[in-house]
Amino acid sequence: MPAFPFELVAPEKLVYSGEVESVIVPGTEGEFAVLKDHAPVISSLKPGIMVIEESSQAKLRLYVRGGFAEAAPSGLTILADQVLPLDEVDAAKLGAEIEIFEEELERAGTDEARRIATEKRDQLLELKAALKM
Amino acid sequence: MPSLKDLRNRIGSVKATQKITKAMQMVAAAKLRRAQMAAEQARPYAERMERVLANLAASAATTGHLPALLDGGGRDAIHLLVVCTGERGLCGAFNASIARLARDSAFSLQAEGKTVKLLCVGKKGYDILRRQFGRQIIEAIELRSVRSIGFPEADAIGRKIVALHAAMEFDVCTVFYAQFKSVIAQIPTAQQIIPLALPEQGGEGTLKPAYEYERDEEEILSALLPRNISIQIMRALLENAASEQGARMSAMDNASRNAGEMIRKQTLQYNRSRQAMITKELIEIISGAEAL
Numbered sequence: 042m043p044a045f046p047f048e049l050v051a052p053e054k055l056v057y058s059g060e061v062e063s064v065i066v067p068g069t070e071g072e073f074a075v076l077k078d079h080a081p082v083i084s085s086l087k088p089g090i091m092v093i094e095e096s097s098q099a100k101l102r103l104y105v106r107g108g109f110a111e112a113a114p115s116g117l118t119i120l121a122d123q124v125l126p127l128d129e130v131d132a133a134k135l136g137a138e139i140e141i142f143e144e145e146l147e148r149a150g151t152d153e154a155r156r157i158a159t160e161k162r163d164q165l166l167e168l169k170a171a172l173k174m
Numbered sequence: 175m176p177s178l179k180d181l182r183n184r185i186g187s188v189k190a191t192q193k194i195t196k197a198m199q200m201v202a203a204a205k206l207r208r209a210q211m212a213a214e215q216a217r218p219y220a221e222r223m224e225r226v227l228a229n230l231a232a233s234a235a236t237t238g239h240l241p242a243l244l245d246g247g248g249r250d251a252i253h254l255l256v257v258c259t260g261e262r263g264l265c266g267a268f269n270a271s272i273a274r275l276a277r278d279s280a281f282s283l284q285a286e287g288k289t290v291k292l293l294c295v296g297k298k299g300y301d302i303l304r305r306q307f308g309r310q311i312i313e314a315i316e317l318r319s320v321r322s323i324g325f326p327e328a329d330a331i332g333r334k335i336v337a338l339h340a341a342m343e344f345d346v347c348t349v350f351y352a353q354f355k356s357v358i359a360q361i362p363t364a365q366q367i368i369p370l371a372l373p374e375q376g377g378e379g380t381l382k383p384a385y386e387y388e389r390d391e392e393e394i395l396s397a398l399l400p401r402n403i404s405i406q407i408m409r410a411l412l413e414n415a416a417s418e419q420g421a422r423m424s425a426m427d428n429a430s431r432n433a434g435e436m437i438r439k440q441t442l443q444y445n446r447s448r449q450a451m452i453t454k455e456l457i458e459i460i461s462g463a464e465a466l
Contacts, residue, residue: 050222052325052408054215070388083230084388085397109398111226111385118222 332404
């Protein structure tokens, strides 16, 4: 498969930058895979698993806690809130992530904020179930 | 004329001070390397964020409706100055120069008839500005207990600013911090974050890709804008951290050098008066012997 430039940045640093064949992005409206020459799209991310395929052999699986993805003709850029390699994620870490959104839910002043926090928490619970932890 | 013992004591104390300033310089140098790296690593995110925002804002502008964080709602009567300074002194003019820039712009805004409110991040800036702007300071945030500044701290401040803006407490928000150029140059900078000043897009000839939005445009924009503010705050704090260490390093270098100079002068004086005393005693003995 043809490769395209991909960049993954977290607030603290540039996590990944290089040519990849495909990236599976956990979009808010559903997961989608980005290949070379993807139509320009800007999507928000849900907490979930991102799969970076450098080649058919080398795959990188990362946990992201939401953020934004921008697919442009020049390549794919992901602005993630938090990135962790998947093998570092365990039940306890996931539990802590869920707690973050539960706290946010308590703090939320508006219906809108409450809806977003609930949605994110549910997505994480789903993820937890999917990973069987 | 100080006695020999006084001189000896004074030389001793200057030497002790020099040891302290030298140690502080070395600590600052070690911290600077880390702070500088953190500041540089945070740059890509801020840059990409700016690019995505610029793309979004350009296409949102065509549809007409812009969120208040982006265009400020058209008002500019109340200004909020977020002054980021260090938590500690002994770093040359670092804190004072940021505070001076903030004070100057506060005065010029007041002269234009605007209302000015301040939010101080860092204890030193608060100490300096408290005297003149006592009641205009709406909050002073201390980061003393924070070991290394990361996104969570910046996000907390960012959220506070967004909440204040939503409550119509201010219209325009500017952040003051020192941009890290090099160890000897830190530039006090004022950066406006609300309403957002986006870089001009290239000429009209450039073709903009028509983006599709997952979740509509407005929702993404309204999530991205508060985030951008937190990111800008973080960038300011990280730049500040690097600048502070740089400023401390050169200040302590100067202090050590001055102490060295002082030791040299006082040692000279000490030796002179010691020799003068010996000569005086010799003269006394010789003239005493001659008198016999």
